[in-house]
Amino acid sequence: MPIDPSVVGRVYPPQFYEVSREKIREFAEAIGDANPAYVDTAAARGYGHGDVVAPPTFMMIIVMNGFDLLMKDLGIEFARVVHVDQRFTYSRSLPVGTRVEATTRLDGVRAVAGNDLLKIRTEVRDEQDGTDVCLSEATLLVRPEDLDGGDASD
Amino acid sequence: MTERVTEQLAVGDVVADHTYWITRENLIRYAGASGDFNPIHWNERVATSVGLPNVIAHGMLTMGLAGRLLTDWLGDPAAVVEYGARFARPVVVPDDDIGVAVRVAAAVTAVRDDGLVALELTVKVDDQKVLTQARALCRLPADRPSQS
Secondary structure: OOOOHHHOOOEOOOEEEEOOHHHHHHHHHHOOOOOHHHOOHHHHHHOOOOOOEOOHHHHHHHHHHHHHHHHHHHOOOHHHEEEEEEEEEEOOOOEOOOEEEEEEEEEEEEEEOOEEEEEEEEEEEEOOOOOEEEEEEEEEEEOOHHHHOOOOOO | OOOOHHHHOOOOOEEEEEEEEEOHHHHHHHHHHHOOOOHHHOOHHHHHHOOOOOOEOOHHHHHHHHHHHHHHHHOOHHHEEEEEEEEOOOOEOOOOOOOEEEEEEEEEEEEOOOOEEEEEEEEEEOOEEEEEEEEEEEEOOOOOOOOO
16 A cells, blocks of 8 residues: 655654764774774764764664654555665764764655655754754665565564 | 865765775674674565565665774874765675675765865675765865775
């Protein structure tokens, strides 16, 4: 069943996230990235940061929390979802200890060849002073339910 | 005065080029680290049931690897000001110990007066682009070592 376009414009409650040293390390290791700025405070200071910073695509962890809310709201299981595109515009770095809030908005729904394309905009702001940290713009493709065929027991 | 590195860059310059390998183990690690447990990235039965040829890599893992090329080149990870891509083709990850090779290259598309450099990333598996419109805007520090 296609997604009802009346859901466009929905804004989900802000999701809070605190950037931790161990999560930065774990994420950097998962992408095989040995940049010392992720684990070594002195190295990060050499680039003018107060402490270690997160890799650019770490931001997806924060953005995904809002996607989860949106998927639950629209009754979409993740196995039907394919990430089509992703863009981040960074206003500043993301050092350890930063507390952010991410606000997710469903910007558009378009049916294409039996699938639904969702445009999702997420504004990530510093929790304390409200300044912009990052803007995320994503497109997700949602496959129709019937392709899941007989696998409802998962 | 320190010479700005941007003055040494020209449109078309390939500033970095590397081949990354993705195995099933990498997918499991990335799932855990990112919190993206979509079963199409680790469960062959679910992946094929939704019409995929096999388990595929997280698009964000491929984008993360391509981003590594940028941050390895830049040094400072926060020098990436904008970064985006379209996940044009699934990266199928075989159930073996070798994995799939992803070849990434970054070329300069613009050198701006404000010191920002626009780059286009070419990200290929078997000579086919898996990411398209993969573009980044980066800030080059004035004192960055001037090797290419």
